[in-house]
Amino acid sequence: MFKKPLTHQSNATPIRSSARRQLFNAILEQYPSLLLGSGSEDEGYKKELGKLILPEGVRTATFETSSGMEGTFWLIPSGDVLWMAFGRNSKEYIPTLYLLSLPLPHPPLEMIQIYNPMPPPILMGAPLFIPAVANIANPHLLPNVQEGQVCAFVTSSSKNDQVSYVGVGRVVAKGGMKGAWERRIEHLMNNKGEEEGKFADVLCIIDDHLWALGSKPDLTTFTIPIPQSPIATPPRNTEDVPSGAPSPPIERLSISEDAATAAKGPAPFTPLVSLSSSEISSLLSISLLQALSHLPPSSFPLSASLLYSSHILPCRPAYIPKDKRDEVIIGKSNWKKLTKWMKEVSKEGLLKIKESKGEMIVVSFDPQHPSLEAHEEYVTISQEETKLAKKAAKEAASDAALNSPQALSQSMTIEELWKPSGGAISFWEAAGIDRSTFHPPHALKQAIDQYVVTYNLIDENDHRFVLLDAELGKAVGVKKPGPGQRMARDEILNKLRNNVSWSVSINGTLKKGAPQPVTIYITSRGGHRTITHIVGLELFSINPADFAEYMRKKCAGAASVGPREGVSPKLGLQEVQVQGAQQRAAIEALGERGVPKRWIRDEGKRS
Structure with missing residues (x-):
């Protein structure tokens, strides 16, 4: 709704006390959950609640969105819009993200948890689809929100149960949450390819232009309350909750400026959790949109397997944790098979496909498809890897400077x-x-x-x-x-x-394997011929040939490079051999190249 700046916003004017009281009573009538546990006749509580959700000095302003929708704001002097209404003279007062960020004793809206990371199109005002909704497998955690009802969106950015508000929306799915859930389950159980349609329209979302009008406070985290009226009864092993009990408050505090938040202990250790199949499906879907947004129509026809391996997988978001990236594959998604996914996308009108000799071919795609037009660019895994490769190449090009006279005197880290x-x-x-x-x-x-x-x-x-x-x-x-x-x-x-x-x-360059120091030892050949061996130079990025040449000049004697004794030639490891007992000279040469003394081991003479 507010993905673009407002076309018009009038000057905000204060409302009279009588109008404020009238508006407050209308809000309480529309959102009775605000009074849960207090009693409707508790005037002291209602007075304090009014100071919080509709404070003295609240102002009103009219607005028009970029799509031509007119409405009314109720905002405080700092610019935070607390309430809004769409349409002229509308009596439906909708809380904004700023209102939900306040320390409310009880939430005014039912909460629907969506997956994190959120699909980027949602942040651009695109509607919410049912695969983005969490807890599909736990219907007792899904509130029975009706079609046309306003709800709040929450999400969790951590591995625990703490969530925070991210937006407000209106459920538009036929049959509300229960109808959308039933169709989703039928779709998953019967492997049907029907289009499920959108679940909810996004009215406001974090970081949209409505959020930009105000002070952008930090959104606190809380434990999501158990729905008062879930779409299914809890399983038998779930702790019973009295049916008449109100939803627990988000934060147990009084409505006063001096209220202190409860101290939180350290977070417990929690094992890493794998991505769910719905999260993987969502990530693959936006990867497909990212790939298509960079592919010219002339690239098609293209086999589905080639599109998947060469374009979709490299376009997976770089914000996926590195230890989770291998999980984002078609085999772990809701579709399980590439053919099934391509057929589903084809029915949505994004791709045109055909089967030829047992292989799925993507003939073309619709560049004007709404999902592509709403797609927001992001950094991909391929782009991240390319950037790292360029950085590594740049570092490799500068490795030659390590053997310069200036670098020789610098100690290694x-x-x-x-x-x-x-x-x-x-x-x-x-x-x-x-x-x-x-x-x-x-x-x-x-x-x-x-x-x-x-x-x-x-x-x-x-x-x-x-x-x-x-x-x-x-x-x-x-x-x-x-x-x-x-x-x-x-x-x-x-x-x-x-x-x-x-x-x-x-020096910031990672070397695999257990760290081993440079080893120096002496052997005797032919009774009177002494040889000094220096091994392990490769670990410290010291070229054995260059080091041998340096030792030849320093010691004024013979020096050579040969395969390291006692290891497989396939490893390509070398050792430097210098004529005479040259341990001291070798230690000095290594020190000049920055190798600390604790990483140099002198074993003396070997028999």
């Missing part, structure tokens, strides 16, 4: 890093460690200590020991730890340290 691997991954996820990123060594012990404290696994009789639960036991090789079974804390630390994947970062 070397850091050991690790990330979860093997059978202990589920433990690290439960401990709050991201499996897709590298972590410094101290994070390993911190995570273990925090896990032990959080789950109360300290042995009260001897703090050197830790009790094993199922996750920790599995991580240290104990499949089914018995009650009270324990293990020394140091032993747990060593086992977990040995079972993670180690790498080393040298």
Whole structure:
């Protein structure tokens, strides 16, 4: 509704006290849930509520949207629009996102949770479709919103149950929420390809031009209340809720300026959760729109498999977490198969398809389709990878400067890093460690200590020991730890340290494998011939041939490069051999190239 700036907005004028009281009474009549638990005759409560939702000094202004819709705003001096009405002399007062951001004792609207990330077209004013609605598999969490009824949209950007308001809409699906849910279930169960139509029109949404008119406050998070009237009864294993009980308040506080918010404890450890099939379907749908928006019509006809692999998958959004990107594939979506998806999109009029010799062919697409016109560009995985590749190429081009005289005197920044691997991954996820990123060594012990404290696994009789639960036991090789079974804390630390994947970062460049120092040792040949061996230069990006040439000049003796002894030639590792006992000269040369002394190991003479 407000995806574009307003065509017109009149000057805001204060309303009289009598008009304010009349408007307040009309709002309470329209939204009786605001008075839940207080009693309609509690004048003190109503007075405080009025100061919050329709404060003294509220002003009114008329407006016209870019689409020609006229209406009325009720706003406060800061510019925050609290209420709005569409049409001339309309008596339907609709709360805005600014009104919902206030510390209301009870929510005025039924809440419908939608998936996060939200489909980009919604942010541009496009209607909401039922696949974007969460909890389809849990109908007891879906409110029985009727067709034509106004509702609030909420979403969660974290892994817990905390949500925040993101918009207001009007349900337009036939039969309301229950009818839309029944059609969605029938569609999924019977594999039908019927178009389900839009579910709700978006009246206002976060970051639209209505939001831009005001102060843009932070939207607090809260636990979504259980619907008073869900579309289905809760399952038997769900805790019973009295049918006559009101919805719990979003925040239990008084309506006063001095009300303090409740203190929140630290968030508990929560294991990483996979994307749902509906989320994957939504992400693939916008990836298709992104791909089509960059493909010229002359690119078609094109096989569906080629469109999917070469265009849709690279156009997946870069905001998908890296450890979740492999989940966004057709096999984990609601469609399961590419052919079924293409047929469904074809029925929506976006694609024209045909089957030829058992293969699905995309003949053309409609560049004027409403979904394409409403599509908003975003950064894709392909664009992100291209950017990283260019950055890597630029860094590789500058590697030559590392051997310059100026660079030789600069010390290297070397850091050991690790990330979860093997059978202990589920433990690290439960401990709050991201499996897709590298972590410094101290994070390993911190995570273990925090896990032990959080789950109360300290042995009260001897703090050197830790009790094993199922996750920790599995991580240290104990499949089914018995009650009270324990293990020394140091032993747990060593086992977990040995079972993670180690790498080393040298001047910001990541090298896979456990970090090994440059090793120097001496051997004797022919009784009196002494050779100094220097191995492990590759890890520190030191060219063995260049280093051998430098040592030849420095020591005024023979120096050569050959395959490293004791390792497979397929690895391509080399060692530098210098005539004579040249450990001191080699250590100095490595120091000139920035290798710290603790990363140089002198083993002396080998027999």
